[in-house]
Every structure is written in C-alpha cells, then in structure tokens.
Amino acid sequence: MVKWLNSQLWQLILANARELLREPAVLFWGIVFPILMSLGLGVAFTKKKDVTVNIAVIGRNHLVQAPGDSASVIRNFLQDNRAALRVGKDGALSRELRVPDDKLGGTTYIFENMDWNTAMVSLKRGNLNLVMDEDNGQISYHFDPMNPDAQLTYLKFSKLMKEPGMLIKPSETEIRPLTVNGTRYIDFLVPGLICMGVMMSCMWGVSYDIIEKRSKKLLRRMIATPMKRSNFLVALITVRITMNFMEAGLLLFFSWLVFDITIQGSVPALLLFFISGNIAFAGIAVFLSCNTSKTEIGNGLINLISMPMMVLSGIFFSYHNFPAWSLPVIRKFPLTMMADGVRGIFIESTGFSQVLLPAAIMLAIGVVFFTAGLKLFKWH
Amino acid sequence: MNSEAVIRVKNVHKSFKTVHAVRGIDLDIHPGQFVALLGPNGAGKTTLVEMIEGIQKPDRGEILITGKPWRGNEKELRKIIGLSLQETRFIDKLRLFETLRLFASFFGLGKERCEEVMNLVGLEEKRQAYVVNLSGGQRQRLALGVALLNKPKILLLDEPTTGLDPQARREVWMILKKLKDASSTSLILTTHYMEEAEQLCDYIVIIDHGTILKEGTLPDLLGTSSAVTKKEEYHGPPRNLDELFIELTGRHLNE
Ligand SMILES: Nc1ncnc2c1ncn2[C@@H]1O[C@H](COP(=O)(O)OP(=O)(O)OP(=O)(O)O)[C@@H](O)[C@H]1O
Ligand SMILES: [Mg+2]
Numbered sequence: 001m002v003k004w005l006n007s008q009l010w011q012l013i014l015a016n017a018r019e020l021l022r023e024p025a026v027l028f029w030g031i032v033f034p035i036l037m038s039l040g041l042g043v044a045f046t047k048k049k050d051v052t053v054n055i056a057v058i059g060r061n062h063l064v065q066a067p068g069d070s071a072s073v074i075r076n077f078l079q080d081n082r083a084a085l086r087v088g089k090d091g092a093l094s095r096e097l098r099v100p101d102d103k104l105g106g107t108t109y110i111f112e113n114m115d116w117n118t119a120m121v122s123l124k125r126g127n128l129n130l131v132m133d134e135d136n137g138q139i140s141y142h143f144d145p146m147n148p149d150a151q152l153t154y155l156k157f158s159k160l161m162k163e164p165g166m167l168i169k170p171s172e173t174e175i176r177p178l179t180v181n182g183t184r185y186i187d188f189l190v191p192g193l194i195c196m197g198v199m200m201s202c203m204w205g206v207s208y209d210i211i212e213k214r215s216k217k218l219l220r221r222m223i224a225t226p227m228k229r230s231n232f233l234v235a236l237i238t239v240r241i242t243m244n245f246m247e248a249g250l251l252l253f254f255s256w257l258v259f260d261i262t263i264q265g266s267v268p269a270l271l272l273f274f275i276s277g278n279i280a281f282a283g284i285a286v287f288l289s290c291n292t293s294k295t296e297i298g299n300g301l302i303n304l305i306s307m308p309m310m311v312l313s314g315i316f317f318s319y320h321n322f323p324a325w326s327l328p329v330i331r332k333f334p335l336t337m338m339a340d341g342v343r344g345i346f347i348e349s350t351g352f353s354q355v356l357l358p359a360a361i362m363l364a365i366g367v368v369f370f371t372a373g374l375k376l377f378k379w380h
Numbered sequence: 381m382n383s384e385a386v387i388r389v390k391n392v393h394k395s396f397k398t399v400h401a402v403r404g405i406d407l408d409i410h411p412g413q414f415v416a417l418l419g420p421n422g423a424g425k426t427t428l429v430e431m432i433e434g435i436q437k438p439d440r441g442e443i444l445i446t447g448k449p450w451r452g453n454e455k456e457l458r459k460i461i462g463l464s465l466q467e468t469r470f471i472d473k474l475r476l477f478e479t480l481r482l483f484a485s486f487f488g489l490g491k492e493r494c495e496e497v498m499n500l501v502g503l504e505e506k507r508q509a510y511v512v513n514l515s516g517g518q519r520q521r522l523a524l525g526v527a528l529l530n531k532p533k534i535l536l537l538d539e540p541t542t543g544l545d546p547q548a549r550r551e552v553w554m555i556l557k558k559l560k561d562a563s564s565t566s567l568i569l570t571t572h573y574m575e576e577a578e579q580l581c582d583y584i585v586i587i588d589h590g591t592i593l594k595e596g597t598l599p600d601l602l603g604t605s606s607a608v609t610k611k612e613e614y615h616g617p618p619r620n621l622d623e624l625f626i627e628l629t630g631r632h633l634n635e
Contacts, residue, residue: 006485006488007485008486010485011485012482019471217467217468220465221465224433224461224463224465226455226458226459
C-alpha cells in the first residue's frame, strides 16, 4: 500500500488531479458550461410551447371601429373572436388573439397598428413576421417569402381567417405529434455535447498542459530524474479521462432530470465507445503537442483541429445539410465518428456488436497518434 | 587527486546554429570536490553543465560520469545525480510538500525523506503553501531541496543563489557546507559571485567564450600566476578573484 502511494505513477496522477481540481475555470468550462449550453439550447429548441407572432396591420380602422368607419374583414374577425384590445403608453393600438393548441403548441397573435414605413422598419429588424392591409374587403399579406417563420405565420393565420372554427377545435385529428423521447432536438444535442466536451477537454487539458509544462522547462526538469517518460503521459491522460467521465455523467444526469433523456441502446456499448473516443482524442492531443514549446502555437493548433470538427461533425445540427461530396470526408473525422456512435446508442438503441468496428477504429486512431507523438516528443 | 574522477569531461564542443557555445573543455572532478564555474553571461556555463547532466548532447568530445557515458547508462546515472536548472518553474498549483513528494516518488522515495529535505532547506513553514505563492528565494530553496532528495553523489547547481538577498545566499551556503562535511558528494555550481566561489568551492574554473581561461584552487589562481600579462607588469599579481577575473575576461562579473 505504502509502496503504491510512493509510486511515481500514483504521485503523478495525484499531482495532475490536484492541478486540475484547483483550477476553478476547469470546473466551470468542464461542468457548468455544457450544462448551461444544453439548458439554453434545449429550452430554445425543444420545449416548443407557445409562440408569439407579431403582425402589423396598416390602418387603425381594422383594429377598432370609430364612428363612420366602413366595414372591415379583419376587424370583424378580431371582434368575433374576442381579441383583447390594448392601448400602449404612446397611444399605439394593438389586439391580441390567443389560439390554444395542445398538439402543436399555442400561438399568440399580436396585431399592431402601424403605418407602412414603420412596418417596413420593424420587418427589417425582425420584430414582425407579417404585414397585413385590407382594401375593399380584400386582405393582402406582405412578407419575405424566404423567411420560413413568416411563411408559417401566413399559412397559419390565413387558414384561421378562412376556418374560424379552428379556434375552438384546433389541430386536425390526423396530426399525431411525435413527442416520444429520442426525436427532440435535445436528444440530438446532448450526445453531441458529450462528445464535444471530450474533444475540448483532451485538446486543452492534454495538449495545452504539455506545451505549458514544456515552456516552463518543467518537462526538462522531470526527465532529469529517473521518472519513466510514459508514466508522465499516462498519468496526464488517466486524470483527463476520469474527469471526462464525471463531466459526461453530470451532463447526462442533468439532462435526464430536466429533459428526461434516456439511453435507449446498450450501456456497455456506450462505455466502450466513450473510452475509445477519449483515447482517440488523447492520442491526437499528445501528437499535437509533441513538438512545440510555444503556447501560442499550441493555441492555434488546437483551434485548427477542433474548430472545423465542431462545425462540421454534426454537434449542433445534422451534417446531412452539407453537400453530398463532403459527407464521406466529414464522416471520417474522429468527432463525427464519436458523435454518430454515441448518438446512435442514445437514440437508435444501437447494440454492442454494431459499435465494435467504429470503436476499434477510434482506438486505433488514438494508439497511432499517441505512438507517433511519443516518438517525436520533445522533452525540452 | 588520487581517486578516480566522478565526472570526466574530455574535449567537449557544442554549437547552436551560429553560436559555438562550448569549444573544447576538459575537466576532471573528484569525489567530495566542490567546483565553481565562474563566467560572464553567455560564457557557456549552462551549456556545459547541461551536457554533464545528460540533458544536452555534446557535438564532439566525451563525458563520463563515474566512468560511464550517458548513452546506455541513463537509468543508472539519473539515480545518483541531483540538479537544479537555471530556470525551472514547478507546478504552480501544487503545494510545496506535494512537489517534494512528487519528485521523491521519481526516485522511489517516500514522505520521510521529504520531511528531512524540507527541514534541511528550512521551508517547514511553507509546507502547505502553493508553489506559485512562494517568494523567489523560497523557490530557489525548493529547487535545491528537490536536487537533494536522492542524496546525490553528484550535485549540479546552475546559479543556485542568483536573485537571493545576501542573508538567503548565506543560508544556501550553510546548507551546502553542511553537505560537504557530512558526505562525499561532488558539486559543480555555476555562479556570478566571486564570494560564493571563494567561500564554498575548493576548485575554481573560469570560463568565457566556451573555453577555460584558468582553473585551480584559490591560492593557485591568485598566487602563482605564472602567465604574466601586460597588465600585471604594471600592477603586480591580482590580489583577489575579482581582479583576476577582470584581467582575464576584460569585464566585470555582474549579472
Ligand atoms: N538552445 C540554444 N539555442 C541557441 N543558442 C543557445 C542555446 N542555448 C545557449 N545558447 C547560446 O550559447 C551561449 C552560451 O549560453 P549559456 O546559457 O551556456 O551561457 P551561460 O554561461 O550559462 O550564461 P548565463 O550566465 O547568462 O546563464 C550563449 O551565447 C547562448 O546565446
Ligand atoms: Mg546559464
């Protein structure tokens, strides 16, 4: 026991763990930040509850009737459906119509009275989806056809005008919302965040750490002792991977708590995949940092490797939107491989046998880069 | 000296791109001998010491430690050498005692030795302090402590007292003097301080531009200066190391 406590590998592990845990920034970026990100993006894209859309109505008489005003289709519609009337501090007039829908989520339409120029400014600023006016009982809708939100507002509202009955009996019965777990954005996002966390943690935690110790001449001091060189790297990587496990575990626990995310596939497969992904990135990180003692260069290298993968590997959105010719390349990125694999286990219930090949490839990537890195490694 | 040299440096050369840092140095160091390498900035002290430490490889010449070359004997030689580099920063967020523990573990040593060393260099009060919060002098003493952990047969200290106040410098000298009395450790230290060389070392090597200008015991260097230079014809032999140094190198020995 005492012998083990005095062993260099254990003392190196302890030193690395202490260094890591005593750095508050590490805890923030490693644990708090991914959770905040999942919360932010998850709420923004998953819990599609009620939406509010703003519609400009040109002509005050279409919102309220003053003596002498002629008939108005819009006004009649709003009055018939009891759209609440509001008067702002500046005297601006608006009406509000709430359309509940428990399948697609309710919509609150806010009709604001404006002149044409103000409406155009608001439209450009993105404060409006739609501009309406009416001429002799004929309604015109003005909106940017390239803007899907505007299109949707137009389709929804014009349909509502034609079939006011929808206000009482909202979505048609043939709509069967797929809200089972696994199809929401958050289900897509969380596995990606876990993988991205592993990549970033290895890049900064392993690469940057090595480069910094080299630039401080600490590596040189260490190898001037009987320390085994491999122990140094093994300890660094062990601590990192342990940390990554805890980070991923916390993120998973949190997203289970808040979003009810579950792992549908095999848990041992997930563990295997997670470890091989970690090893792949740790190997790459060692390789990246094997030769330079300038932290600025390290910085650049890390960004050079991680930025493209963050964008292309389908962490935040599916990479299937990229041109077809690029897909075979994108699929070969380690981050893509890991994210696809982990996501498959999470939401497509991939089994153990299906992950063996990709896991083996990632392990091989890690081992090859680690070995090459160790060969080229400059200790001073 | 009658005993076998623990360090033998034979006609060693080292160049960096355009700088010929060490040009043909020979040096023998015997057990228990304390040797000072004196020389101005850029003289090649660090380069020479690091080659002896096996951190840098000479381009030409041979270095034997206890009769063995570095090549093929690294594992064995590392165990008997203690050293401090001219500039090392330890891990900022490690406590002083944890740092000692870490380095002790590289030699297979435990807590007890760390306690001993910590007392030896007088840093008990700072046991729990983070390395980043130590003063410059305390850091130097920690580096010395790390160098002493394995009770080295050969100790190599690159400017161990640079930047220390006179009191702290004297404390380091005391530690090294005690070591000299208590063991047969051989020491090479580089320094810019004449006094350090005079007080601590029994053999002084003056180098500049990568070559040895003069070497010997202090009395040797001052007394029997046979190579009479022009200046000496006017002023007589140098009366102290300072004068000798200026005479040899034409410059002062300040950092
Ligand atoms: N890694 C290196 N690359 C290029 N030149 C170097 C390198 N290391 C040392 N030199 C050069 O070799 C010469 C000797 O340097 P060295 O560090 O040995 O001097 P020193 O005697 O230790 O000086 P100081 O008293 O300032 O520590 C200097 O001219 C220095 O610029
Ligand atoms: Mg030097």
